[in-house]
Amino acid sequence: MPFTQIHIRKGRTREQKQAIMDGLYTAMRETLAVPEDDRFMTITEYDPENFSFSYNYPNVNRTDDLILIQLTISNTRSRAQKLDFYRAVNRELTERLGCSPDDIFINVVGVLPENWSFGQGRAQNIE
Numbered sequence: 001m002p003f004t005q006i007h008i009r010k011g012r013t014r015e016q017k018q019a020i021m022d023g024l025y026t027a028m029r030e031t032l033a034v035p036e037d038d039r040f041m042t043i044t045e046y047d048p049e050n051f052s053f054s055y056n057y058p059n060v061n062r063t064d065d066l067i068l069i070q071l072t073i074s075n076t077r078s079r080a081q082k083l084d085f086y087r088a089v090n091r092e093l094t095e096r097l098g099c100s101p102d103d104i105f106i107n108v109v110g111v112l113p114e115n116w117s118f119g120q121g122r123a124q125n126i127e
Contacts, residue, residue: 001073008045027089062100068105077108
């Protein structure tokens with residue numbers, strides 16, 4: 001179960017935000033073996049003074065359209081799956097939004113399967 005947090009500057013349209021979430025979900029399903037309907041995402045929007053980042057570290061050219069994505073997943077995904085995911089997200093978001101590939105920043109956090117509860121006070125991944 002990926003838990004996806006998306007951070008952007010204020011100003012994107014409802015359609016653009018939906019395109020970001022839909023693109024991420026498509027990439028997850030395609031590369032990370034995410035089951036259908038396993039979709040848990042949030043978008044947080046920031047005023048410019050609360051959204052600070054490097055415009056060019058390391059050797060990229062970011063703009064104020066930067067999309068920061070943090071994906072928390074079970075640590076069962078391989079390195080190859082993660083690399084495929086990065087490429088798929090890049091493809092999906094550049095196609096859907098017309099954004100620059102340099103404006104897509106992804107951080108994947110792998111956690112143990114017992115670190116999830118989908119509800120009911122249970123740890124469904126280890127039961």
